[in-house]
Amino acid sequence: MVIGIPKEIKNNESRVGMTPAGVFELVQKGHTVHVQSGAGVGSGFQDIDYKAVGAHILDTIGQVYTLSDMIVKVKEPIAEEYHLVQKGQVIFTYFHFASSEELTQAMIDRKGVCIAYETVEDEDGSLPLLTPMSEVAGRMAIQQGAKYLEKPKKGKGVLLGGVPGVPPGKVLVLGAGTVGIQAAKMAAGLGAHVTIMDVNMKRLRYVNDVMPNHVVTEYSNEYNLRKHLQTHDLVVGGVLLKGARAPKLIRLDMLKLMHPGAVIVDVAVDQGGCVETSRPTTHEDPIFIVDDVVHYCVANMPGAVPYTSTLALTNVTLPYVLALAEKGWERACAEDASLQKGLNIVKGEVVYPEIAEAFDLSELATI
Numbered sequence: 001m002v003i004g005i006p007k008e009i010k011n012n013e014s015r016v017g018m019t020p021a022g023v024f025e026l027v028q029k030g031h032t033v034h035v036q037s038g039a040g041v042g043s044g045f046q047d048i049d050y051k052a053v054g055a056h057i058l059d060t061i062g063q064v065y066t067l068s069d070m071i072v073k074v075k076e077p078i079a080e081e082y083h084l085v086q087k088g089q090v091i092f093t094y095f096h097f098a099s100s101e102e103l104t105q106a107m108i109d110r111k112g113v114c115i116a117y118e119t120v121e122d123e124d125g126s127l128p129l130l131t132p133m134s135e136v137a138g139r140m141a142i143q144q145g146a147k148y149l150e151k152p153k154k155g156k157g158v159l160l161g162g163v164p165g166v167p168p169g170k171v172l173v174l175g176a177g178t179v180g181i182q183a184a185k186m187a188a189g190l191g192a193h194v195t196i197m198d199v200n201m202k203r204l205r206y207v208n209d210v211m212p213n214h215v216v217t218e219y220s221n222e223y224n225l226r227k228h229l230q231t232h233d234l235v236v237g238g239v240l241l242k243g244a245r246a247p248k249l250i251r252l253d254m255l256k257l258m259h260p261g262a263v264i265v266d267v268a269v270d271q272g273g274c275v276e277t278s279r280p281t282t283h284e285d286p287i288f289i290v291d292d293v294v295h296y297c298v299a300n301m302p303g304a305v306p307y308t309s310t311l312a313l314t315n316v317t318l319p320y321v322l323a324l325a326e327k328g329w330e331r332a333c334a335e336d337a338s339l340q341k342g343l344n345i346v347k348g349e350v351v352y353p354e355i356a357e358a359f360d361l362s363e364l365a366t367i
Helices: 020-028 047-052 061-067 101-110 131-148 178-190 201-210 222-229 252-257 267-271 306-327 329-335 353-358
Strands: 002-005 032-036 056-058 070-072 090-093 113-116 170-174 193-198 215-219 234-237 263-266 287-290 293-296 343-346
Touching: 002 061, 020 032, 020 047, 020 306, 032 047, 032 061, 047 056, 056 061, 070 306, 090 306, 101 343, 113 329, 131 178, 131 234, 131 263, 131 267, 131 293, 131 306, 170 178, 170 222, 178 193, 178 201, 178 215, 178 234, 193 201, 193 222, 201 215, 215 222, 222 252, 234 267, 263 267, 306 329
Parallel strands: 002 032, 002 070, 032 056, 070 090, 090 113, 170 193, 170 234, 193 215, 234 263, 263 293
Antiparallel strands: 113 343, 287 293
16 A cells, blocks of 8 residues: 655644654555655654655655555644545544534545544543543643743743642643543642542542542532632643534633633643633644633644654554555454544545534434
Protein backbone atom coordinates (compact mmCIF):
# COMPACT_ATOMS: atom_id res chain seq x y z
CA MET A 1 0.00 0.00 0.00
CA VAL A 2 1.02 3.61 -0.52
CA ILE A 3 0.79 5.65 2.69
CA GLY A 4 0.95 9.43 2.80
CA ILE A 5 2.09 11.58 5.74
CA PRO A 6 1.13 15.22 5.07
CA LYS A 7 2.31 18.26 6.99
CA GLU A 8 -0.33 19.41 9.48
CA ILE A 9 -1.72 22.82 8.58
CA LYS A 10 -4.06 23.46 11.50
CA ASN A 11 -3.09 26.53 13.54
CA ASN A 12 0.08 25.84 15.56
CA GLU A 13 -0.17 22.08 15.03
CA SER A 14 3.41 20.84 15.08
CA ARG A 15 2.76 17.12 15.50
CA VAL A 16 3.21 14.73 12.59
CA GLY A 17 1.30 11.56 11.78
CA MET A 18 4.25 9.22 12.08
CA THR A 19 7.83 9.18 13.34
CA PRO A 20 10.75 7.93 11.21
CA ALA A 21 10.68 4.76 13.34
CA GLY A 22 7.09 4.11 12.28
CA VAL A 23 7.93 4.76 8.63
CA PHE A 24 10.84 2.32 8.93
CA GLU A 25 8.45 -0.45 10.00
CA LEU A 26 6.14 0.22 7.05
CA VAL A 27 8.97 0.30 4.51
CA GLN A 28 10.41 -2.92 5.95
CA LYS A 29 7.04 -4.57 5.26
CA GLY A 30 7.25 -3.52 1.61
CA HIS A 31 4.96 -0.49 1.70
CA THR A 32 5.64 2.86 0.04
CA VAL A 33 5.56 5.93 2.26
CA HIS A 34 5.30 9.51 0.99
CA VAL A 35 6.16 12.25 3.50
CA GLN A 36 5.56 15.89 2.72
CA SER A 37 8.72 17.95 3.00
CA GLY A 38 8.96 19.56 6.42
CA ALA A 39 6.14 17.47 7.91
CA GLY A 40 8.21 16.34 10.88
CA VAL A 41 10.23 19.48 11.59
CA GLY A 42 7.91 20.74 14.32
CA SER A 43 8.30 17.43 16.16
CA GLY A 44 12.08 17.36 15.80
CA PHE A 45 12.31 15.09 12.74
CA GLN A 46 14.03 16.28 9.55
CA ASP A 47 13.42 15.19 5.97
CA ILE A 48 16.79 13.44 6.04
CA ASP A 49 15.56 11.28 8.95
CA TYR A 50 12.63 10.05 6.85
CA LYS A 51 14.79 9.57 3.75
CA ALA A 52 17.19 7.45 5.77
CA VAL A 53 14.44 4.92 6.51
CA GLY A 54 13.19 4.75 2.92
CA ALA A 55 10.45 7.40 2.70
CA HIS A 56 9.87 9.44 -0.44
CA ILE A 57 9.87 13.18 0.28
CA LEU A 58 7.27 15.14 -1.72
CA ASP A 59 7.11 18.90 -2.02
CA THR A 60 3.39 19.58 -1.65
CA ILE A 61 0.42 18.35 0.33
CA GLY A 62 -1.46 17.88 -2.93
CA GLN A 63 1.12 15.37 -4.15
CA VAL A 64 0.88 13.40 -0.91
CA TYR A 65 -2.91 13.07 -1.14
CA THR A 66 -2.92 12.35 -4.88
CA LEU A 67 -0.35 9.56 -4.74
CA SER A 68 -1.50 7.79 -1.56
CA ASP A 69 -4.03 5.06 -0.85
CA MET A 70 -4.11 5.95 2.84
CA ILE A 71 -3.43 9.24 4.62
CA VAL A 72 -2.11 9.03 8.18
CA LYS A 73 -2.21 12.31 10.04
CA VAL A 74 -2.92 13.84 13.44
CA LYS A 75 -5.78 16.30 13.15
CA GLU A 76 -8.90 16.36 11.01
CA PRO A 77 -8.65 17.87 7.53
CA ILE A 78 -9.45 21.57 7.58
CA ALA A 79 -11.28 23.47 4.83
CA GLU A 80 -8.17 23.90 2.68
CA GLU A 81 -7.73 20.12 2.61
CA TYR A 82 -11.28 18.98 1.95
CA HIS A 83 -10.88 18.94 -1.83
CA LEU A 84 -7.74 16.80 -1.58
CA VAL A 85 -9.53 13.76 -0.14
CA GLN A 86 -10.20 11.22 -2.89
CA LYS A 87 -13.08 8.82 -3.32
CA GLY A 88 -12.31 5.58 -1.50
CA GLN A 89 -9.13 6.96 0.08
CA VAL A 90 -8.55 5.94 3.70
CA ILE A 91 -8.06 8.87 6.08
CA PHE A 92 -6.78 7.72 9.49
CA THR A 93 -6.70 10.57 12.02
CA TYR A 94 -8.50 12.30 14.87
CA PHE A 95 -11.79 13.54 13.39
CA HIS A 96 -14.14 14.47 16.28
CA PHE A 97 -16.98 14.69 13.76
CA ALA A 98 -19.68 15.36 16.34
CA SER A 99 -18.26 18.84 16.97
CA SER A 100 -18.34 19.95 13.31
CA GLU A 101 -21.21 19.55 10.87
CA GLU A 102 -19.14 21.27 8.19
CA LEU A 103 -16.37 18.68 8.43
CA THR A 104 -18.89 15.83 8.55
CA GLN A 105 -20.65 17.03 5.40
CA ALA A 106 -17.35 17.62 3.62
CA MET A 107 -16.18 14.06 4.27
CA ILE A 108 -19.57 12.68 3.22
CA ASP A 109 -19.24 14.62 -0.03
CA ARG A 110 -15.66 13.48 -0.67
CA LYS A 111 -16.63 9.80 -0.22
CA GLY A 112 -13.44 8.76 1.54
CA VAL A 113 -13.11 6.10 4.22
CA CYS A 114 -12.80 8.02 7.48
CA ILE A 115 -11.36 6.03 10.39
CA ALA A 116 -11.25 8.10 13.57
CA TYR A 117 -8.56 7.48 16.18
CA GLU A 118 -10.88 8.62 18.95
CA THR A 119 -13.54 5.94 18.37
CA VAL A 120 -11.27 2.90 18.03
CA GLU A 121 -12.39 0.99 21.10
CA ASP A 122 -11.11 -2.12 22.87
CA GLU A 123 -13.34 -4.79 24.39
CA ASP A 124 -13.06 -3.24 27.85
CA GLY A 125 -14.37 0.08 26.56
CA SER A 126 -10.97 1.80 26.59
CA LEU A 127 -9.90 4.04 23.72
CA PRO A 128 -6.32 3.05 22.89
CA LEU A 129 -5.65 5.75 20.30
CA LEU A 130 -7.20 8.57 22.31
CA THR A 131 -5.59 7.66 25.63
CA PRO A 132 -2.05 8.99 25.05
CA MET A 133 -3.28 12.37 23.82
CA SER A 134 -5.77 12.52 26.69
CA GLU A 135 -2.87 11.89 29.05
CA VAL A 136 -0.95 14.77 27.51
CA ALA A 137 -3.98 17.08 27.51
CA GLY A 138 -4.88 16.28 31.10
CA ARG A 139 -1.40 17.11 32.31
CA MET A 140 -1.22 20.22 30.15
CA ALA A 141 -4.57 21.43 31.49
CA ILE A 142 -2.96 22.06 34.86
CA GLN A 143 0.11 23.72 33.35
CA GLN A 144 -2.05 26.07 31.32
CA GLY A 145 -4.56 26.62 34.11
CA ALA A 146 -1.80 27.52 36.54
CA LYS A 147 -0.35 29.99 34.05
CA TYR A 148 -3.66 31.72 33.33
CA LEU A 149 -4.41 32.04 37.02
CA GLU A 150 -1.54 34.53 37.11
CA LYS A 151 -2.68 38.16 37.32
CA PRO A 152 -0.78 39.33 34.19
CA LYS A 153 -2.69 36.63 32.28
CA LYS A 154 -6.06 38.00 33.56
CA GLY A 155 -6.36 35.38 36.30
CA LYS A 156 -7.15 35.93 39.96
CA GLY A 157 -3.52 35.74 41.06
CA VAL A 158 -3.50 32.36 42.80
CA LEU A 159 -0.50 30.05 43.13
CA LEU A 160 -1.97 26.56 42.94
CA GLY A 161 0.48 25.04 45.40
CA GLY A 162 0.23 27.86 47.93
CA VAL A 163 3.12 28.60 50.31
CA PRO A 164 3.63 28.05 54.03
CA GLY A 165 0.98 30.01 55.88
CA VAL A 166 -1.19 30.40 52.75
CA PRO A 167 -3.68 27.72 51.64
CA PRO A 168 -3.22 26.16 48.20
CA GLY A 169 -5.45 26.84 45.24
CA LYS A 170 -8.48 24.70 44.54
CA VAL A 171 -8.90 22.67 41.36
CA LEU A 172 -12.21 21.15 40.26
CA VAL A 173 -11.92 18.34 37.72
CA LEU A 174 -15.03 17.26 35.82
CA GLY A 175 -14.72 13.66 34.69
CA ALA A 176 -12.65 10.83 36.17
CA GLY A 177 -11.47 9.43 32.85
CA THR A 178 -7.96 9.66 31.46
CA VAL A 179 -7.96 13.46 31.17
CA GLY A 180 -9.41 13.92 34.64
CA ILE A 181 -7.06 11.52 36.39
CA GLN A 182 -3.98 12.98 34.72
CA ALA A 183 -5.13 16.52 35.56
CA ALA A 184 -5.79 15.53 39.17
CA LYS A 185 -2.39 13.86 39.42
CA MET A 186 -0.60 16.98 38.15
CA ALA A 187 -2.60 19.36 40.33
CA ALA A 188 -2.03 17.19 43.38
CA GLY A 189 1.68 17.10 42.60
CA LEU A 190 1.75 20.90 42.74
CA GLY A 191 0.10 20.75 46.14
CA ALA A 192 -3.33 22.04 45.10
CA HIS A 193 -6.54 20.90 46.76
CA VAL A 194 -8.34 18.80 44.12
CA THR A 195 -11.97 17.77 43.80
CA ILE A 196 -12.80 15.30 41.02
CA MET A 197 -16.42 14.67 40.00
CA ASP A 198 -18.03 11.95 37.92
CA VAL A 199 -21.29 10.01 37.64
CA ASN A 200 -19.43 6.69 37.50
CA MET A 201 -18.91 5.42 41.03
CA LYS A 202 -16.40 2.79 39.87
CA ARG A 203 -14.18 5.54 38.55
CA LEU A 204 -14.53 7.56 41.75
CA ARG A 205 -13.61 4.53 43.84
CA TYR A 206 -10.55 4.02 41.67
CA VAL A 207 -9.52 7.66 42.16
CA ASN A 208 -9.94 7.27 45.92
CA ASP A 209 -7.67 4.22 45.85
CA VAL A 210 -4.81 5.72 43.83
CA MET A 211 -4.77 9.43 44.70
CA PRO A 212 -3.38 11.14 47.81
CA ASN A 213 -5.70 12.41 50.54
CA HIS A 214 -5.86 15.97 49.23
CA VAL A 215 -7.67 14.66 46.13
CA VAL A 216 -11.31 14.17 47.09
CA THR A 217 -14.13 12.69 45.03
CA GLU A 218 -17.74 13.72 44.77
CA TYR A 219 -20.68 12.49 42.73
CA SER A 220 -21.44 14.79 39.84
CA ASN A 221 -24.80 16.52 39.84
CA GLU A 222 -25.85 20.12 39.34
CA TYR A 223 -26.25 20.86 43.04
CA ASN A 224 -22.73 19.72 43.87
CA LEU A 225 -21.28 21.42 40.80
CA ARG A 226 -22.85 24.78 41.69
CA LYS A 227 -21.48 24.45 45.22
CA HIS A 228 -17.92 23.87 44.05
CA LEU A 229 -17.93 26.55 41.35
CA GLN A 230 -18.27 29.12 44.12
CA THR A 231 -15.01 28.11 45.80
CA HIS A 232 -12.65 26.66 43.18
CA ASP A 233 -10.01 28.63 41.28
CA LEU A 234 -9.45 26.32 38.30
CA VAL A 235 -12.00 24.07 36.58
CA VAL A 236 -10.85 21.37 34.16
CA GLY A 237 -13.49 19.96 31.81
CA GLY A 238 -12.50 16.38 31.02
CA VAL A 239 -15.88 14.92 30.09
CA LEU A 240 -16.06 12.46 27.20
CA LEU A 241 -18.94 10.67 25.49
CA LYS A 242 -17.35 8.43 22.88
CA GLY A 243 -17.86 9.88 19.43
CA ALA A 244 -20.64 12.19 20.63
CA ARG A 245 -20.95 15.80 21.70
CA ALA A 246 -19.90 16.53 25.25
CA PRO A 247 -22.76 17.42 27.64
CA LYS A 248 -22.99 21.07 28.71
CA LEU A 249 -22.35 20.77 32.43
CA ILE A 250 -21.57 24.44 33.09
CA ARG A 251 -24.15 26.85 31.71
CA LEU A 252 -23.80 30.59 31.17
CA ASP A 253 -25.71 31.52 34.32
CA MET A 254 -23.37 29.36 36.43
CA LEU A 255 -20.33 31.49 35.57
CA LYS A 256 -21.64 34.16 37.91
CA LEU A 257 -21.04 31.74 40.79
CA MET A 258 -17.30 31.77 40.10
CA HIS A 259 -14.74 34.24 41.39
CA PRO A 260 -13.54 36.92 38.95
CA GLY A 261 -10.30 35.65 37.42
CA ALA A 262 -11.13 31.98 37.91
CA VAL A 263 -10.05 29.80 34.99
CA ILE A 264 -11.83 27.12 32.97
CA VAL A 265 -9.76 24.75 30.82
CA ASP A 266 -12.25 22.91 28.62
CA VAL A 267 -10.36 19.89 27.30
CA ALA A 268 -13.65 18.59 25.86
CA VAL A 269 -13.85 21.48 23.39
CA ASP A 270 -12.88 19.25 20.45
CA GLN A 271 -16.13 17.39 21.12
CA GLY A 272 -18.14 20.61 21.42
CA GLY A 273 -17.10 21.45 24.99
CA CYS A 274 -18.68 20.74 28.37
CA VAL A 275 -19.15 24.46 29.09
CA GLU A 276 -21.94 26.37 27.33
CA THR A 277 -19.69 29.38 26.73
CA SER A 278 -16.77 27.40 25.29
CA ARG A 279 -15.65 27.86 21.70
CA PRO A 280 -12.50 26.47 20.09
CA THR A 281 -9.40 28.63 20.40
CA THR A 282 -5.84 28.25 19.16
CA HIS A 283 -2.37 28.20 20.68
CA GLU A 284 -1.88 31.58 19.02
CA ASP A 285 -4.94 33.10 20.71
CA PRO A 286 -5.82 30.64 23.49
CA ILE A 287 -8.17 32.46 25.85
CA PHE A 288 -11.26 34.62 26.06
CA ILE A 289 -13.19 35.98 29.02
CA VAL A 290 -16.89 35.66 29.77
CA ASP A 291 -18.35 37.14 32.97
CA ASP A 292 -14.80 37.69 34.30
CA VAL A 293 -14.00 33.96 33.96
CA VAL A 294 -10.98 33.07 31.81
CA HIS A 295 -11.73 30.34 29.25
CA TYR A 296 -8.86 28.30 27.79
CA CYS A 297 -10.34 26.20 24.97
CA VAL A 298 -7.49 25.17 22.66
CA ALA A 299 -8.75 22.26 20.58
CA ASN A 300 -5.34 20.68 19.95
CA MET A 301 -3.58 21.08 23.28
CA PRO A 302 -1.03 18.26 22.74
CA GLY A 303 0.17 20.13 19.64
CA ALA A 304 2.11 22.44 21.97
CA VAL A 305 4.40 19.57 22.99
CA PRO A 306 4.79 17.86 19.61
CA TYR A 307 7.89 15.79 20.29
CA THR A 308 6.32 14.01 23.25
CA SER A 309 2.92 13.80 21.57
CA THR A 310 4.14 12.44 18.23
CA LEU A 311 6.16 9.68 19.88
CA ALA A 312 3.24 8.74 22.12
CA LEU A 313 0.81 8.74 19.19
CA THR A 314 2.93 6.62 16.86
CA ASN A 315 3.43 4.09 19.65
CA VAL A 316 -0.28 3.29 19.59
CA THR A 317 -1.30 3.96 15.98
CA LEU A 318 1.44 1.98 14.23
CA PRO A 319 -0.05 -1.50 14.79
CA TYR A 320 -3.33 -0.33 13.27
CA VAL A 321 -1.60 1.40 10.35
CA LEU A 322 0.32 -1.80 9.65
CA ALA A 323 -2.90 -3.83 9.72
CA LEU A 324 -4.66 -1.44 7.35
CA ALA A 325 -1.68 -1.42 5.00
CA GLU A 326 -1.23 -5.20 5.03
CA LYS A 327 -4.89 -6.21 4.72
CA GLY A 328 -6.75 -3.22 3.30
CA TRP A 329 -9.36 -1.40 5.37
CA GLU A 330 -12.25 -3.81 4.75
CA ARG A 331 -10.45 -6.97 5.85
CA ALA A 332 -8.58 -5.22 8.67
CA CYS A 333 -11.81 -3.86 10.13
CA ALA A 334 -13.66 -7.13 9.63
CA GLU A 335 -10.97 -9.00 11.57
CA ASP A 336 -10.54 -6.42 14.36
CA ALA A 337 -13.66 -5.27 16.20
CA SER A 338 -11.70 -2.46 17.85
CA LEU A 339 -10.64 -1.00 14.51
CA GLN A 340 -14.11 -1.45 13.05
CA LYS A 341 -15.45 0.92 15.71
CA GLY A 342 -13.11 3.53 14.26
CA LEU A 343 -15.13 3.61 11.04
CA ASN A 344 -17.14 6.85 11.05
CA ILE A 345 -17.90 7.67 7.41
CA VAL A 346 -17.50 5.18 4.57
CA LYS A 347 -17.73 6.33 0.96
CA GLY A 348 -20.30 9.01 1.69
CA GLU A 349 -22.29 7.11 4.33
CA VAL A 350 -22.25 7.80 8.06
CA VAL A 351 -21.80 4.51 9.91
CA TYR A 352 -21.21 5.74 13.46
CA PRO A 353 -24.47 6.22 15.42
CA GLU A 354 -23.39 9.16 17.58
CA ILE A 355 -22.49 11.22 14.50
CA ALA A 356 -25.85 10.52 12.89
CA GLU A 357 -27.55 11.50 16.14
CA ALA A 358 -25.51 14.70 16.50
CA PHE A 359 -26.73 16.03 13.18
CA ASP A 360 -30.16 14.38 13.00
CA LEU A 361 -29.21 12.23 10.05
CA SER A 362 -32.25 10.05 9.53
CA GLU A 363 -30.51 6.99 8.13
CA LEU A 364 -27.48 5.21 9.48
CA ALA A 365 -25.61 3.13 6.93
CA THR A 366 -24.44 -0.39 7.71
CA ILE A 367 -21.27 -2.06 6.55
